[in-house]
Amino acid sequence: MIGRLNHVAIAVPDLTAAADQYRTALGATVGEPQDEPDHGVTVIFIELPNTKIELLYPLGEGSPIQGFLDKNPAGGIHHVCYEVDDIIAARDHLKSTGARVLGDGEPKIGAHGKPVLFLHPKDFNGCLVELEQV
Amino acid sequence: MIGRLNHVAIAVPDLTAAADQYRTALGATVGEPQDEPDHGVTVIFIELPNTKIELLYPLGEGSPIQGFLDKNPAGGIHHVCYEVDDIIAARDHLKSTGARVLGDGEPKIGAHGKPVLFLHPKDFNGCLVELEQV
Numbered sequence: 645m646i647g648r649l650n651h652v653a654i655a656v657p658d659l660t661a662a663a664d665q666y667r668t669a670l671g672a673t674v675g676e677p678q679d680e681p682d683h684g685v686t687v688i689f690i691e692l693p694n695t696k697i698e699l700l701y702p703l704g705e706g707s708p709i710q711g712f713l714d715k716n717p718a719g720g721i722h723h724v725c726y727e728v729d730d731i732i733a734a735r736d737h738l739k740s741t742g743a744r745v746l747g748d749g750e751p752k753i754g755a756h757g758k759p760v761l762f763l764h765p766k767d768f769n770g771c772l773v774e775l776e777q778v
Numbered sequence: 779m780i781g782r783l784n785h786v787a788i789a790v791p792d793l794t795a796a797a798d799q800y801r802t803a804l805g806a807t808v809g810e811p812q813d814e815p816d817h818g819v820t821v822i823f824i825e826l827p828n829t830k831i832e833l834l835y836p837l838g839e840g841s842p843i844q845g846f847l848d849k850n851p852a853g854g855i856h857h858v859c860y861e862v863d864d865i866i867a868a869r870d871h872l873k874s875t876g877a878r879v880l881g882d883g884e885p886k887i888g889a890h891g892k893p894v895l896f897l898h899p900k901d902f903n904g905c906l907v908e909l910e911q912v
Binding site for chain 2: 645646647648649652654655656657662665668669670671672692693694695697699716718719720721724726737738741743765766768769770771
């Protein structure tokens with residue numbers, strides 16, 4: 645069912661410093677900051693040859709990233725995103741196995757303009773899993 | 779400098795259950811458990827079309843994964859591994875930017891039989907980074 649690893653998201657306490665570090669210390673291809681007010685985040689994508697790293701920084705009040713940074717002030721790996729062909733079929737199959745979908749269980753339009761869902765980290769070895777329909 | 783994302787490693791409290799879940803709930807291609815006594819882990823690789831997920835479980839006394847699971851009993855994302863062409867050149871460049879290499883700073887032979895190094899997570903937004911020479 646799951647396909648490619650679309651991205652790994654890393655919450656960072658200083659977006660400019662993190663982008664500079666990926667660019668100069670790790671020598672990666674780093675994009676420009678993009679505000680995603682609907683998601684409460686500013687993101688920078690690091691383009692690797694086979695996938696992406698998504699640097700996440702809180703935007704506005706009630707950002708879902710702020711609580712994570714409060715608990716992890718240095719930052720940390722926030723989630724992984726797997727691609728699926730049919731997000732409704734994937735959701736219904738996962739629910740049938742007992743996995744919990746976060747929120748109201750309906751896909752939202754994610755930061756890439758595609759339908760996404762998040763699965764409860766307690767059901768996946770402490771790992772927050774995003775599914776994105778591609 | 780960094781190339782492909784070689785893998786994302788997830789520490790899990792129950793390797794069989796985690797493998798079953800990736801196989802049946804997420805519908806992924808799941809390998810067999812491999813004991814890596816030199817690294818104090820048993821690993822199972824999940825093969826995705828563009829990269830791998832590495833499920834990690836402690837093996838033997840003093841496993842580097844045990845402390846992580848003690849702090850995160852449900853499991854969690856443990857590290858990301860980026861590929862590099864020349865691990866010595868990568869290390870020396872990273873050290874020149876102030877990044878700290880874990881251990882004695884010399885590459886070890888990693889779980890895939892290739893030279894690896896780990897970078898201090900405090901220098902990389904709370905994210906443990908492995909470099910693997912490919």
